[in-house]
Amino acid sequence: MSQFKALLVSAEGEAFVSRVVERDTAELPAGDVLIRVQYSSLNYKDALSASGNRGVTRNYPHTPGIDAAGVVAESAVGEFAVGDEVIVTGYDLGMNTSGGYGQYIRVPASWVIKRPAGLSLRESMLLGTAGLTAALCIDKLEQAGLTPAAGQVLVTGATGGVGSIAVALLTRLGYSVAASTGKAEQGEFLRQLGAQQIVPRSDLQDGADKAMLKERWGGAVDTVGGDILFNVVKSLRYGASVACCGLTAGIGFKASVMPFILRGVNLLGVDSVELPLVVKASMWDKLSVQWKLGNLDSLAEEVTLEQLPKAIEQILAGKLVGRVLVNLG
Numbered sequence: 001m002s003q004f005k006a007l008l009v010s011a012e013g014e015a016f017v018s019r020v021v022e023r024d025t026a027e028l029p030a031g032d033v034l035i036r037v038q039y040s041s042l043n044y045k046d047a048l049s050a051s052g053n054r055g056v057t058r059n060y061p062h063t064p065g066i067d068a069a070g071v072v073a074e075s076a077v078g079e080f081a082v083g084d085e086v087i088v089t090g091y092d093l094g095m096n097t098s099g100g101y102g103q104y105i106r107v108p109a110s111w112v113i114k115r116p117a118g119l120s121l122r123e124s125m126l127l128g129t130a131g132l133t134a135a136l137c138i139d140k141l142e143q144a145g146l147t148p149a150a151g152q153v154l155v156t157g158a159t160g161g162v163g164s165i166a167v168a169l170l171t172r173l174g175y176s177v178a179a180s181t182g183k184a185e186q187g188e189f190l191r192q193l194g195a196q197q198i199v200p201r202s203d204l205q206d207g208a209d210k211a212m213l214k215e216r217w218g219g220a221v222d223t224v225g226g227d228i229l230f231n232v233v234k235s236l237r238y239g240a241s242v243a244c245c246g247l248t249a250g251i252g253f254k255a256s257v258m259p260f261i262l263r264g265v266n267l268l269g270v271d272s273v274e275l276p277l278v279v280k281a282s283m284w285d286k287l288s289v290q291w292k293l294g295n296l297d298s299l300a301e302e303v304t305l306e307q308l309p310k311a312i313e314q315i316l317a318g319k320l321v322g323r324v325l326v327n328l329g
């Protein structure tokens with residue numbers, strides 16, 4: 001048994017309150033591998049968990065954190081030895097299993113990936129679930145035929161975690177990127193990541209009543225959902241695809257079959273959570289070598305557990321820019 005520091009979210013009446021507390025590894029769920037967490041990160045889903053969203057986390061008190069990178073402290077399985085550096089993202093981590101906002105997690109071995117040689121633990125969490133998801137979106141688009149010759153690729157919610165990494169990765173892979181944002185003042189940030197065109201979010205909000213829009217995009221990574229997503233579908237070029245991964249603009253949209261049957265476009269769903277571990281591992285390998293980003297620090301802010309609640313408020317308000325790395329010390 002050992003004591004460790006963790007962010008604990010408790011239900012107090014109608015409110016959900018986050019505090020940094022001492023916990024004990026004996027309180028962690030049963031599992032194959034005990035990991036001393038060094039870094040975690042902030043994703044939108046963590047903010048939902050920290051603010052009492054019962055679709056993400058059913059029971060409180062709870063320690064969120066869907067991402068964790070650290071060192072194996074105890075292992076009941078042959079694949080992992082004490083001292084191995086490992087990454088865990090998704091599955092139930094941080095949802096109903098005590099997550100990466102604690103200095104220790106205990107999880108099934110089937111959730112754990114060895115750190116790829118080309119990424120440090122810190123770099124892996126600068127990317128985190130956001131980076132993994134951005135990579136999965138681009139991989140799926142390429143599997144559907146996207147190449148730089150297809151034309152400009154749109155990224156919505158571009159200043160967010162998934163969006164900013166998608167802009168940087170697409171640029172790294174030779175695509176011309178149009179970045180859509182609601183934050184007019186962040187044009188320079190997006191240009192530094194490689195965006196060649198900035199598209200105001202409002203440009204994508206009109207047209208929900210139209211069956212089709214002018215062909216514009218050779219492909220798209222959509223992190224926001226809602227009517228914006230379907231407006232993007234309606235403005236894809238003939239045969240192009242959009243990868244859909246997020247819901248910050250809403251979970252529903254008004255749709256018709258027209259773009260699909262007139263332009264042969266594709267709407268591709270992306271999930272980073274329940275994806276088989278072998279696929280996650282292959283994507284981490286890609287992110288560590290062929291798709292490695294050199295500018296990760298430029299898109300992240302580093303916080304301690306004590307500073308995390310403020311960042312959680314910002315991400316919930318849609319005000320965060322780039323990524324938040326959580327250093328657990």
Ligand code: NDP
Nearest residue numbers: 044157158159160161162181182246247248249271272318
């Ligand atoms: P962030 O909050 O970092 O980014 C979301 C971005 O969406 C914001 O920065 C903002 O960008 C834009 N946005 C915010 N509010 C609105 C709004 N009302 N209407 C339109 N755009 C809005 O979140 P993440 O990058 O962590 O996650 C993005 C989305 O992807 C979330 O919905 C998350 O749940 C989902 N996700 C899904 C995964 C999967 O496996 N499918 C994995 C990871 C995330 P801007 O101001 O630049 O427009």
